[in-house]
Amino acid sequence: MLKVGTLAPNFSLFAKPDHKINLTDYKEKRVVLVFYPADWSPVCGDQVTLYNEVLPFFQKHNAEIIGISVDGKWCHQAFSQERNLHFPLLADFEPKGEVARMYKVYDEIEGTALRTLYVIDEFGIIRWNYLSPADSNPGADGILTALEELDNSTCILPQASN
Amino acid sequence: MSLKPLVSDMDHIQGEANAIIELVEYGDYQCPYCGMAYPVIKNIQKKFGKELKFVFRNFPLSKIHPHAKLAALAAEAADKQERFWAMHDIIFENQKNLSNSSLIAYANELGLDIFQFKTDMEDETLVKKIESDFESGLRSGVNGTPSFFVNGEKYNEYWDENNLGNFISKKILSTAW
Numbered sequence: 001m002l003k004v005g006t007l008a009p010n011f012s013l014f015a016k017p018d019h020k021i022n023l024t025d026y027k028e029k030r031v032v033l034v035f036y037p038a039d040w041s042p043v044c045g046d047q048v049t050l051y052n053e054v055l056p057f058f059q060k061h062n063a064e065i066i067g068i069s070v071d072g073k074w075c076h077q078a079f080s081q082e083r084n085l086h087f088p089l090l091a092d093f094e095p096k097g098e099v100a101r102m103y104k105v106y107d108e109i110e111g112t113a114l115r116t117l118y119v120i121d122e123f124g125i126i127r128w129n130y131l132s133p134a135d136s137n138p139g140a141d142g143i144l145t146a147l148e149e150l151d152n153s154t155c156i157l158p159q160a161s162n
Numbered sequence: 163m164s165l166k167p168l169v170s171d172m173d174h175i176q177g178e179a180n181a182i183i184e185l186v187e188y189g190d191y192q193c194p195y196c197g198m199a200y201p202v203i204k205n206i207q208k209k210f211g212k213e214l215k216f217v218f219r220n221f222p223l224s225k226i227h228p229h230a231k232l233a234a235l236a237a238e239a240a241d242k243q244e245r246f247w248a249m250h251d252i253i254f255e256n257q258k259n260l261s262n263s264s265l266i267a268y269a270n271e272l273g274l275d276i277f278q279f280k281t282d283m284e285d286e287t288l289v290k291k292i293e294s295d296f297e298s299g300l301r302s303g304v305n306g307t308p309s310f311f312v313n314g315e316k317y318n319e320y321w322d323e324n325n326l327g328n329f330i331s332k333k334i335l336s337t338a339w
Contacts, residue, residue: 046306141301
């Protein structure tokens with residue numbers, strides 16, 4: 001995992017078959033970055049489904065959420081439609097896992113991203129991170145607590161963010 | 163993870179107030195897994211009798227279960243006429259039919275005052291109660307439905323009758339002695 005306090009590396013990945021998203025598109029917003037192994041986990045209470053319901057709570061803290069897995073954009077599109085998701089899923093597909101590697105959460109054996117959460121502040125600095133144990137859905141409490149702490153902390157502008 | 167806030171008289175509680183075991187479910191009336199858990203919980207309640215009280219909190223995943231919130235409202239509205247658990251049961255027993263008209267039919271079947279029931283279904287305070295249940299679930303570490311808490315601690319094993327039953331039996335032994 002990348003350490004708290006480091007600048008979150010930028011990336012540009014497909015969110016829809018014809019549309020890419022950059023991390024830098026989220027200026028003046030906080031970003032909850034969710035790396036997860038794969039679409040189509042077999043339970044209805046899975047991680048992305050839960051976060052889809054928690055969106056209004058994240059937005060109260062000026063945060064948007066982005067999911068990233070190594071699945072391709074067409075797979076994401078089908079999964080998103082099936083789960084009625086209201087946040088983007090990015091395809092870390094070509095080169096496979098490149099962004100997961102940049103964020104030091106790539107599982108070389110499985111060939112997927114490790115289930116990891118990052119909270120990035122308005123200045124692009126990682127302010128909280130969490131690596132979830134295998135097969136365990138980390139829920140939303142840690143993210144909400146991190147966002148509340150950001151609300152209460154005085155912002156320190158990064159010295160060299162460019 | 164532990165339960166926040168703790169069970170209070172704001173909750174729907176079935177069983178003896180001073181039972182040794184307090185089993186809390188965060189559930190969604192349209193979730194098929196919660197539907198599977200429903201008879202499991204009935205049997206667990208039968209097995210442990212007065213040793214166990216059961217609490218149900220709402221955790222509707224509305225984006226995938228469009229009727230979940232409406233069904234939760236129906237149970238809360240029935241509570242206004244002291245029939246929460248009767249409505250809770252009838253909903254889980256008829257999970258595939260949770261349209262507005264079905265819910266009203268169930269209210270009718272339970273002998274509720276239908277005019278009052280319909281009025282209560284529109285009651286903002288009931289909507290708020292469901293939302294506050296949901297938020298308490300998030301803060302307690304609920305990560306899907308159903309999620310269970312035994313004596314305030316999240317239960318992370320599979321919740322079939324054997325596993326959950328054994329866990330509770332052990333808890334009773336360790337608490338009683």
